[in-house]
Amino acid sequence: MALSLKQRSVLPGFGLTMGFTLLYLSLIVLIPLSATFLKTAAMSWSQFWNTVTEPRALASYRLSFGASLIGAAINMVFGMLAAWVLVRYSFPGKRVVDAMVDLPFALPTAVAGITLTAVFARNGWIGSYLEPRGIKVAFTPLGVVVALTFIGLPFVVRTVQPVLQDLDAEIEEAAASLGASRWQTVTRVILPALLPALLTGFALAFARAVGEYGSVIFISGNMPMRTEITPLLIVTKLEQYDYAAATAIGVVMLVMSFALLFIINLLQWWSRRRYA
Amino acid sequence: MAGTVALSVAATSITRTRATTEPALVRWTLIGVVLVFLGLFLAVPLAAVFSEALGKGVAAYFAAFREPDALAAIRLTLLTAAIAVPVNLLFGVAAAWAIAKFEFVGKNLLITLIDLPFSVSPVVSGLIYVLLFGLQGWLGPWLAEHDIKIIFAVPGIVLATIFVTFPFVARELIPLMQAQGTEEEEAARVLGAGGWQTFWRITLPNIKWGLLYGVILCNARAMGEFGAVSVVSGHVRGLTNTVPLHVEILYNEYNSTAAFAVASLLAMLALVTLAAKSIVEWKSQRQMAAGKRTAAEGKVR
Amino acid sequence: MPLKRLICFLTIGALIAGPAFPALAKEITLLNVSYDPTRELYQEFNAAFAKHWLAKTGEKVTIRQSHGGSSKQARAVIDGLEADVVTLALAYDIDAIAEKAKLIPRNWQARLPHSSAPYTSTIAFLVRKGNPKGIKDWDDLVKPGVSVITPNPKTSGSARWNYLGAWGYALLKSGRDEAKARGFVTQLYKNVPVLDSGARGATTTFVERGIGDVLINWENEILLGGKELGNDKFAIVVPPTSILAEPTVSLVDKVVDKRGTRAVAQAYLKYLYSPEGQEIAAKHYYRPVDRKTAAKYAAQFPKVKLFTLGEIVGDWQKINKVHFADGGMFDQIYQPGR
Structure with missing residues (x-):
């Protein structure tokens, strides 16, 4: 179907790469994921609705999606800056800083959670400065934001970096020689070029944060209605051997994230068309 | 330094x-x-x-790696990454090629589907394989009859790892290749280069940074993944424990020093990043220098 | 192109590594799927049993261990983890294996002495040095200003024992007044600032983060932890009455029959009840069921009036439905407007 709807191109390999992509995507992602939908289908509609709309679940969606959006937004701003600084400027120790960016992926999530809690608890390195000033991080929703910012950090940096490295200096020079100020060049020329990558990084950081479990449960405190994240709710269902309810909540998360990702991807597509 | x-x-x-x-x-x-x-x-x-x-000294730090269970966990993690990363690399390049170089209907949907594994909670991404291959799952009874073990064995761990690291390379390459457009490849084609030749000579050098970051991220996550793997591993000591699971075990044994020592091993993956980047940088600089030299000497083009 | 070579290399590497899954050598192996705090216990016990079995039959047996949260482990067995024996924190979790996967007959608990509980424990408190809040009994936990650390009963097996200890204490004290017991546990959980997902996390919160005045946990964990965490910073308080926690063990019939390990697995569980097995359990701060061993280690375990689950709520099915299921008693504590 996709083949007939594709525009003509002189480049080869569409059939091969598309075929492989679809096959692999189906085998690894789509077929296994459909298992959750089928498992959920074992419930009646009212059972499903009651499970996914109980007050605790609603509170957890608010926390999970809210904290993930905040975390991803923080990462978008600082990740963009970090990528910029790492590509454009030079300063002592740059390579070390650059290499450290992947740390949040390599560190097992539980270790990340334990470590962040240790650092931000009231007797921790940072927490002991913050708590006397009335800022509580560990065991509050703020702690969840901190953990989700940490685990999503590499995404924006690493998606923006290659695009920035690839960006031609000539365009900037041209803009400058046509009389644009540096600020204009950055906002009118560079940022639009980076926007798709930025949005990708944001989408990925967000998506990753929504599902995160391992690091959050240590720092959140897991208080029902207050600091309980949705993946924890899934685990509590599993602990009761209630696979159907667990997958039901999983499906809700999946559909919501899918919708958000789809919107972000559309935005990205639109921004590319506009600035192309 | x-x-x-x-x-x-x-x-x-x-x-x-x-x-x-x-x-x-x-x-x-x-x-x-x-x-x-x-x-x-x-x-x-x-x-x-x-x-x-390092809380209990350097000796205690290194003792954590000498334990046979720790070594078995390191071996399993390396094996898992050695399978998951190349497979996802192959997929990532193919998907990025199809998506970035061609226009077709449903592209945004396809990109979003590729993103999907990120938004699936690690808890659920382990669970889906249990629902598929578990004894109570769809294929479970048949697998048990033929004595094929997928979950609670190495294949399950590899599958779960492939799932969670699925989008990395593709997502790293798609925005990059889209930003680069198709002119260079089209020019090469018009000048008579074959499909593979175009890919190896034009596309690959252009996307090397994205490819490298993709592989680095994919590898880091493959080695560090805990949640999904924990669901399908069965936690059998010395057999199906990966490094992150071994860390958890040590921590639960009140052996935090060893737990953090083993975890610090994963943190040192940053050194791998450092080395890989330096190598690519060095190579491309050498190539560029060589290219300039030949251009200056004979005006080949 | 060096990248080309690299990719080729990686692909070939994957193809070679692919089929090289670790092959098992031919020898008798048992898999014991257990819960979290039994690691040290089974490490020692497995070595002792292997020696015993070698001496008795001349066969070499290797016992593999898997540890994790009790119901997570039960789920793994239900979904196909081939455990020869399960040694879990709650009989409820073994019930689930019998019920959902039919790997074990329903009457499994009657097959071994003492309702298949070869060792028991109870629930005790860990307080800060000098016990500044003067915590002696369950009543002290609900006082205003006392901060209590206990994990989430929804995700932790040991936390269910903690909860049931509090419930049982209040129920028996009030002459079986359920409303009072309910008020008591509600008050208690109002004093809990952090609900960790597991017992280990709760211990870290209490010990390393310095949060809370009292930690509720297994007696064996507290006695063991007391040694490892340093007795200079904490003190152990065992309340005068507490719950008899019975971790249970069972053979997984379908698995041992398939693998042909029934005899050795049975002997393994029986050995837990032998004087040697009981001795090892006691050494790891589990209360032995054997009278002689119990007498020998009497000094190690504070005298506690223990009530059983049966006395306070009945069987696990009922306990789970009333207390821990969604919308159950525990959830109601956190319902808004209460």
């Missing part, structure tokens, strides 16, 4: 002129902001890991 820093200074400052960079004040402010942010979110946790790991 001073040497490498000086090198990178030389490498990046060549093309920058006053018109295309910021005043020193802005530059250093930005550097400062980034360093504070990364310091808070990266350096401090990293230091905390190492301070915990």
